[in-house]
Amino acid sequence: MSPTEPALLEVTGLQKSFGDHEVLTSIDLSVSAGRVLALIGPSGSGKTTVLRCLNGLEVPDAGTVAFDSGPSVTFSASTTKREKDSLRSRSAMVFQGYNLFPHMTVLQNVIEGPVTVQKRPRQEAIAQAERLLERVGLSAKKDAYPHELSGGQQQRVGIVRALALEPSLLLFDEPTSALDPELVGDVLTVIKELAEEGWTMLLVTHELAFAREVADEVVFMDDGVVVERGHPDQVLRDPQQERTQRFVHRLL
Numbered sequence: 001m002s003p004t005e006p007a008l009l010e011v012t013g014l015q016k017s018f019g020d021h022e023v024l025t026s027i028d029l030s031v032s033a034g035r036v037l038a039l040i041g042p043s044g045s046g047k048t049t050v051l052r053c054l055n056g057l058e059v060p061d062a063g064t065v066a067f068d069s070g071p072s073v074t075f076s077a078s079t080t081k082r083e084k085d086s087l088r089s090r091s092a093m094v095f096q097g098y099n100l101f102p103h104m105t106v107l108q109n110v111i112e113g114p115v116t117v118q119k120r121p122r123q124e125a126i127a128q129a130e131r132l133l134e135r136v137g138l139s140a141k142k143d144a145y146p147h148e149l150s151g152g153q154q155q156r157v158g159i160v161r162a163l164a165l166e167p168s169l170l171l172f173d174e175p176t177s178a179l180d181p182e183l184v185g186d187v188l189t190v191i192k193e194l195a196e197e198g199w200t201m202l203l204v205t206h207e208l209a210f211a212r213e214v215a216d217e218v219v220f221m222d223d224g225v226v227v228e229r230g231h232p233d234q235v236l237r238d239p240q241q242e243r244t245q246r247f248v249h250r251l252l
């Protein structure tokens, strides 16, 4: 991030433990508007937990999360529910396992958040969902149920469902790791187009070549701490830290 770019998201000192297992030690991150940050690191290093803390699916034990507009939230035992909820609407998550509601059609899945949570008019939500489904090539599937779709199609619905919430920040949690290899490309293409359109994203991925192509910055995490961060070419091709070198050389 250049010093002149205002941060859309600024995270400082994020900590999270499950019981006596400290999963995030003290994470600092910032993402500028319109930029893509790729979060990489070994399994179990805490990447998903970072995303879940940002999206309100987990409550951090300590740390501050601030979005560009709106007050920052500092987590402690006395953080109110109202403060925690104020962050939730700023981001939307695309899950590794799609997490679509199995008993709802594609269209119902997409409009559920806008209509039920955001209380937007149903007709407006339907029109928006139809536009978004068209752009990912899934108009013909709007009345299908998730089990009638391929994994790649389900994940594109997962992406549309996140977009329909009109968040400031898109969170992707290893969006292609559950897919058969031949279906990965379609999903990565959609993510790349969104990045080119200027969406701000935090992307957890094992696809290092893709991270290099799409990200403005790469952050390498291991064991609950940020080990190294920088330009994708630098972190992925010429890492300075030994832990990063070992990880990158194993995967590239």
Ligand code: ADP
Pocket (backbone or CB within 6 Å): 018, 023, 041, 042, 043, 044, 045, 046, 047, 048, 049, 050
């Ligand atoms: P990553 O995404 O890098 O693979 P995670 O954030 O999923 O890592 O997990 C980090 C660590 O936190 C792991 O050891 C995992 O077992 C643990 N963990 C994650 N969620 C929970 C939970 N709800 N309860 C207990 N431990 C958890």
